[in-house]
Amino acid sequence: MSDYTFITTEENFLLQEALKKNKQQLAKFGLIGAAVTLVVATIPQVYLYRHNSMGDADTSMLSYKNLWFWIWLLSFVLALIFSLIKLTDIRYWAIKKDLTALQKGTLEAPMEAVYVENNDSQTNIMVLQDQKKRLYYWMAGVLDGYKAGQSVKITYARYSRVIISINKL
Template sequence: MQDYSFMTTEEIFLLQDALKKNKKQIMKFILIGLTLILIAAFLPQFFLKRRLSEEEIEQSVFSYKNAWFWTWLLSFVLVLVFALIKVTDVRYFTIKKDLTALQKGQIQVPLETIYQGNNDMQTSFIVKQEGIRKRKRLFYWMRGKLEDFRSGEEVKIVYGRYSRVILAIDKV
């Protein structure tokens, strides 16, 4: 059974900083999506106007007046943005939940796997929890590259309850 306690002011500021970084990442993905919409909407029109008449363009699949074109385009970009968020381990909503609940957990376990992500802006740790159900859990260090830890080392991790963002990590 996991015990949870309330966060200190410093830990709240660490989570708020992680939230800002995640918000910037989401905004970047939305801008990528909007750019793709602009390119996908105007580039086909440019080529169609050079080769077809106005009547043929309006009947084309790439016409602005075609509802399926907009449905396909917006669905594609929406899926792309969410895929980018999922692939890069953006923890925005769970960090917001942590900032509402203000609960932290503490665990002492051996590290199983360590890897760098988001252009070395984040270090992720996979640990194997012993107990009734043996399971692997992923924890996130959101403050850059962390190189002092190796697989197999016993560590004590203080983390946000819902987001599993690491607030403090120490070797035991």
Template sequence: MSDYTFMTTEENFLLREALKKNKQQLTKFFLVGVTLLFLAAIVPQLYLYTRHTSIDADQSKFSYTNIWFWVWLFSFIIALMFALIKVTDIRYWSIKKDLTTLQKGLIQAPLEAIYVENNDTQTNLSIKLETGRKRLFYWMRGQLEGYRAGQEVEISYARYSRIIISIIRK
């Protein structure tokens, strides 16, 4: 791996496009999370207070007056956050840092594995370095065709987010 160099204007625009896609993805999944949270908090209350007397509803574990409801709701929020992070693989903050520093790296190594994610809008490439460590790189412009595990590639990438700016087969 070589030292980091500065990005060109075109590479900066590619990174801005990746940031825009990640921002849209972040907004979409935030709205999904708020909707699910709203449903998890309101639907049990509506059911309890329309089907039962207020005394019976207040004694239920799903009543907002019971501590177990709040434990359940906070557990739901934490599980939802981890699920959305796992599903989206958001790189928003590291892309913003890349746009500030404008540094790119260059690596030449064989592909370890290729994964297509987020409804074929992103391809993740795993590279095995000479030290034995594996690094994950991200192609944000859809499905990357024609690349297979074991092929030697040269990747130009943004330093912090490891978003691929260009990739060439060797």
């Protein structure tokens, strides 16, 4: 297990920048959820009230007057937002915890895999550590020159595993 030390002021600013990027992603997902809610709540109403009588449309399962319609719709939108968060690996809450705890760790290990995600805004590095594969996150875009199999020294935030600095050995 790694020993943890305190994060310096410069490293704190790096984490705050990563938090800002994650907050923007969360806001974008919230807007996607609001847009989906608007579209899914509107289209069935237009169809129902144009093709059915008022009484039939009001008693339909897809009517805006039906409580179960809203429960289903909001559950769907929340599931969509949380699946987007999981798929894009948002580290917002872990970074907030790191900014409170202010602890960092250091490790030296070979990289198992290196890949870029989130529209080239984040590089993920998988490292075999203590018989477990762990994922670490470089939040400052594409990390050029690092390939699987190379040994690296990584300084990372304790809870979010956001890489503060990385050097080849």
